[in-house]
Amino acid sequence: MAVLNRLLLRVRARATTTSYSKFRTFSSPCSIANPEADLKASSSSSSSLLGSKPLPLRQDLRHPVQWVFLGCPGVGKGTYASRLSKLLHVPHIATGDLVRDELSSSGPLSSQLAEIVNQGQLVSDEIIINLLSKRLEAGEAKGESGFILDGFPRTIRQAEILEGVTDIDLVVNLKLREEALLAKCLGRRTCSECGGNYNVACIDIKGEDGSPGMYMPPLLPPPHCASKLITRADDTEEVVKERLRIYYELTQPVEEFYRNRGKLLEFDLPGGIPESWPKLLQALHLEDHDDKQSAAA
Numbered sequence: 228m229a230v231l232n233r234l235l236l237r238v239r240a241r242a243t244t245t246s247y248s249k250f251r252t253f254s255s256p257c258s259i260a261n262p263e264a265d266l267k268a269s270s271s272s273s274s275s276l277l278g279s280k281p282l283p284l285r286q287d288l289r290h291p292v293q294w295v296f297l298g299c300p301g302v303g304k305g306t307y308a309s310r311l312s313k314l315l316h317v318p319h320i321a322t323g324d325l326v327r328d329e330l331s332s333s334g335p336l337s338s339q340l341a342e343i344v345n346q347g348q349l350v351s352d353e354i355i356i357n358l359l360s361k362r363l364e365a366g367e368a369k370g371e372s373g374f375i376l377d378g379f380p381r382t383i384r385q386a387e388i389l390e391g392v393t394d395i396d397l398v399v400n401l402k403l404r405e406e407a408l409l410a411k412c413l414g415r416r417t418c419s420e421c422g423g424n425y426n427v428a429c430i431d432i433k434g435e436d437g438s439p440g441m442y443m444p445p446l447l448p449p450p451h452c453a454s455k456l457i458t459r460a461d462d463t464e465e466v467v468k469e470r471l472r473i474y475y476e477l478t479q480p481v482e483e484f485y486r487n488r489g490k491l492l493e494f495d496l497p498g499g500i501p502e503s504w505p506k507l508l509q510a511l512h513l514e515d516h517d518d519k520q521s522a523a524a
């Protein structure tokens with residue numbers, strides 16, 4: 228990660244340069260252990276890797292992973308990325324959190340960011356790379372290595388920048404039925420004291436015309452958080468719809484970018500956390516991982 232950060236800093240310094248290919252200087256320490264076995268395993272799960280290259284799964288977990296989580300607003304990227312980061316002992320770096328931290332500070336960017344974020348727009352690549360570099364720098368000082376990125380890259384340009392500075396091992400594309408996304412965003416709550424994330428939405432989609440139903444129970448806060456819940460300013464119906472529109476326009480092409488490189492793992496969430504978590508672990512070949520209970524805590 229130290230190298231990634233140094234390279235991102237160089238990108239930051241040259242934010243106006245259009246070609247980033249010159250920053251491609253090293254490859255990931257992670258290796259593919261058994262792509263053929265992985266191909267078989269994945270064809271029997273709810274996930275699929277549609278790229279032309281062998282599956283980049285079952286990597287050597289003695290090395291820290293370098294993963295990216297993609298998915299629409301409300302799909303649960305933060306929830307699953309954070310659980311996996313505990314399991315794999317790598318930092319979960321969510322650019323949305325970095326933006327919100329900056330927003331709540333009295334820093335010079337704060338009011339400029341508020342306007343952009345509260346309209347559901349993306350902030351500039353320059354600002355995001357700046358925030359990401361700072362976060363990586365701080366992590367490096369603490370001895371962090373590897374990462375699970377959530378919310379970055381969000382545009383083809385960001386994906387090209389990232390591809391130019393490091394080797395991403397795997398991109399997990401979380402997918403959830405469209406009907407559930409808006410409700411999930413509108414139901415999101417955070418405890419203003421402990422930062423715990425909850426969801427008060429109860430998703431109950433009835434199966435019809437051969438399509439299966441889906442039930443996602445609310446994730447309710449414990450009593451000591453219940454009176455301290457806050458809602459994100461950008462989780463209003465109008466803004467969520469705009470964020471979804473922007474996702475389809477600017478971020479969905481990033482799926483194709485990684486699919487073409489054989490790095491994309493498509494994972495359809497079958498329901499709530501109790502149903503989805505074990506299946507996700509299975510798709511990632513982590514079902515036997517020693518620490519999986521602690522990650523769920």
Ligand SMILES: Nc1ncnc2c1ncn2[C@@H]1O[C@H](COP(=O)(O)OP(=O)(O)O)[C@@H](O)[C@H]1O
Pocket residue numbers: 299300301322323324326343344347348349350351352355377378379380381385461470
């Ligand atoms: N990689 C990024 N590029 C540009 N803007 C970003 C990026 N990551 C986060 N943001 C800004 O932060 C906001 C919140 O991000 P996030 O929490 O990831 O939202 P979501 O729930 O829509 O996935 C985004 O709507 C956007 O304004």
